[in-house]
Amino acid sequence: MPTSTASPLRSLALLEARRYARHPLFLVGLGLLLLATVASALQDPVPADLLTQPLVPAMTLGVFGLVVAARLTRSAQDSLDTLGASPVPERTRTAALLLACLVPAAVGLVWTVFTLLWYAANRPSPDAWWYDTLPARDVVGYLLAAGAVASYGGPVLGVVVARWLRWAGAPIVAAVGLIAVTIAGQGIIEPLRTVRTVMPWTHWYGGDNGAGADYYYQGDPSWWLAYTLCLCGLGALAALCHDRTARTRGLVLCAAVLAAAAVATTTLAMVAGPQETRLSPATLHPEQVG
Amino acid sequence: MTVVLRSVAKRFGGVTALAGVDLEFGSGVTGLLGPNGAGKTTLLRLLSTALEPSEGTVTVFGRAAHGTDAERTAVRRGLGYLPQEVAFPPGMTVFGFVDYIAVLKEWTSTRARHAEVRRVLDVVGLGDLATRRIRALSGGQRRRAALAQALLGEPALLILDEPTTGLDPEQRVALRSVLSRIAVNATVLLATHQTEDVAALCDRVVVIAAGGVRFDGPVRELVATAEGRVWLCEKDHPGAQAAWRTGSGRHRRVGGAPPPEGEPAEPTLEDAYLLMLGTPER
Numbered sequence: 001m002p003t004s005t006a007s008p009l010r011s012l013a014l015l016e017a018r019r020y021a022r023h024p025l026f027l028v029g030l031g032l033l034l035l036a037t038v039a040s041a042l043q044d045p046v047p048a049d050l051l052t053q054p055l056v057p058a059m060t061l062g063v064f065g066l067v068v069a070a071r072l073t074r075s076a077q078d079s080l081d082t083l084g085a086s087p088v089p090e091r092t093r094t095a096a097l098l099l100a101c102l103v104p105a106a107v108g109l110v111w112t113v114f115t116l117l118w119y120a121a122n123r124p125s126p127d128a129w130w131y132d133t134l135p136a137r138d139v140v141g142y143l144l145a146a147g148a149v150a151s152y153g154g155p156v157l158g159v160v161v162a163r164w165l166r167w168a169g170a171p172i173v174a175a176v177g178l179i180a181v182t183i184a185g186q187g188i189i190e191p192l193r194t195v196r197t198v199m200p201w202t203h204w205y206g207g208d209n210g211a212g213a214d215y216y217y218q219g220d221p222s223w224w225l226a227y228t229l230c231l232c233g234l235g236a237l238a239a240l241c242h243d244r245t246a247r248t249r250g251l252v253l254c255a256a257v258l259a260a261a262a263v264a265t266t267t268l269a270m271v272a273g274p275q276e277t278r279l280s281p282a283t284l285h286p287e288q289v290g
Numbered sequence: 291m292t293v294v295l296r297s298v299a300k301r302f303g304g305v306t307a308l309a310g311v312d313l314e315f316g317s318g319v320t321g322l323l324g325p326n327g328a329g330k331t332t333l334l335r336l337l338s339t340a341l342e343p344s345e346g347t348v349t350v351f352g353r354a355a356h357g358t359d360a361e362r363t364a365v366r367r368g369l370g371y372l373p374q375e376v377a378f379p380p381g382m383t384v385f386g387f388v389d390y391i392a393v394l395k396e397w398t399s400t401r402a403r404h405a406e407v408r409r410v411l412d413v414v415g416l417g418d419l420a421t422r423r424i425r426a427l428s429g430g431q432r433r434r435a436a437l438a439q440a441l442l443g444e445p446a447l448l449i450l451d452e453p454t455t456g457l458d459p460e461q462r463v464a465l466r467s468v469l470s471r472i473a474v475n476a477t478v479l480l481a482t483h484q485t486e487d488v489a490a491l492c493d494r495v496v497v498i499a500a501g502g503v504r505f506d507g508p509v510r511e512l513v514a515t516a517e518g519r520v521w522l523c524e525k526d527h528p529g530a531q532a533a534w535r536t537g538s539g540r541h542r543r544v545g546g547a548p549p550p551e552g553e554p555a556e557p558t559l560e561d562a563y564l565l566m567l568g569t570p571e572r
Contacts, residue, residue: 011393011400022381075379079391083439084338084371084449086394087363093394245359 016100051205054146062154069158070171090243101155108151142221220273298346321488370445521552
């Protein structure tokens with residue numbers, strides 16, 4: 001019989017994290033992220049569109065991670081379905097998977113820190129929306145939300161999908177749906193620019209770089225960072241709730257608090273900060289600003 | 291008694307898989323025999339707590355197997371289960387798979403867990419293949435990897451569904467040796483189509499057919515039901531429940547009327563099983 005009475009969560013989370021780190025799709029995403037980051041750093045040492053860069057980890061770690069996490073969740077469950085019931089409850093197994101999703105989140109965080117430091121040392125084009133042209137709080141907030149948090153949120157959504165939807169194609173449909181909804185809700189479409197902060201991923205930047213017209217959209221990225229963290233928390237609770245034994249009053253209360261916080265933070269992300277779309281500094285774009 | 295079933299029934303929609311089953315199992319090896327679709331696997335899945343009965347009660351280690359979460363968890367802690375088919379998580383090695391299941395059986399101390407995984411892999415003869423990917427194993431080796439996870443922690447109740455499928459004769463004998471050792475202190479339930487495994491290993495046999503218990507008793511008692519109903523003869527005669535030409539060229543005849551020149555033969559468990567199921571006369 002087992003020799004320890006400690007919770008199996010830690011051991012299980014370590015094993016799931018190892019499975020995640022070895023999953024072929026995660027490794028493909030990681031390779032693409034490294035390639036894109038190195039290529040960007042070498043080929044464009046004076047970039048003008050830094051705020052678009054989190055799109056790369058959001059896709060390679062977040063969207064790919066949705067599929068990876070869903071497959072890990074389903075394959076473990078399929079094994080257990082055949083092997084009979086485990087004494088470890090589903091809520092603990094789900095919690096272990098949610099902890100394993102910290103693997104891509106950690107990579108996303110490292111990427112974010114690298115990007116913030118690299119372009120602090122290698123200054124981007126003076127007209128770029130970055131440290132000199134934006135408050136550092138906004139730059140850091142946006143890159144953390146759109147890079148590191150997105151690298152966690154995608155895999156968390158994958159666990160949710162795998163727990164609640166049994167059909168095999170669900171993760172792929174969810175990934176495609178996530179991309180479609182995110183594209184449709186971007187600030188590129190002007191009427192949606194104010195409400196775009198309800199999206200789990202959004203641009204804070206747009207424009208025609210070739211012509212030098214670099215727009216910075218309205219809203220407050222720091223509040224949007226808080227909102228994306230609330231979404232991750234709600235996703236984790238939704239995954240845990242699949243186990244009926246996990247549906248305690250405390251968990252429901254926690255979900256209610258997080259939902260209220262999500263509504264509050266996304267509203268603050270809309271109404272706080274500048275309320276107009278701004279063009280990058282006038283000195284470098286005289287033809288646009290007259 | 292380790293396991294007690296009272297008036298157990300299980301229905302899947304309009305199909306009744308088990309009905310009115312009353313059984314008790316204590317230590318030792320019990321063989322479950324029955325044709326495909328008889329309800330053996332359903333019975334084992336009920337005992338493993340993977341399924342809930344539609345009616346009746348299942349008690350394991352004195353606890354309701356389908357009672358509160360705490361009772362169900364306590365039951366799960368004491369059992370090992372080998373299903374007919376196992377879905378292995380992709381990309382895992384033999385060691386990785388058994389280690390993963392060990393964590394799901396609450397082996398949280400890494401050192402103790404790894405030692406236990408190595409032990410069960412040695413027991414099933416896969417110690418040398420521990421680092422090999424499961425997808426690279428043969429069918430018999432995969433079966434043994436699945437068996438290894440069932441043996442983790444020397445469970446007090448070991449439930450095995452067709453454990454010898456895909457094993458060669460040497461491996462089957464080795465498995466019998468392992469199970470007979472375990473059965474000294476544990477309850478082993480063995481569902482199989484292989485009557486020779488039951489004859490070689492089991493103290494008791496339960497024959498299940500059409501969702502009900504047709505026989506429950508010592509193996510020798512089931513064999514005794516075939517006394518005087520098995521013959522060896524030179525020619526095949528119609529009217530037997532089962533008959534075939536043996537390697538010696540003579541015909542073995544089970545059931546039906548005694549053949550004119552028939553020589554009574556020592557019945558086997560297989561003969562008794564065929565007679566019990568009432569194979570249609572030919």
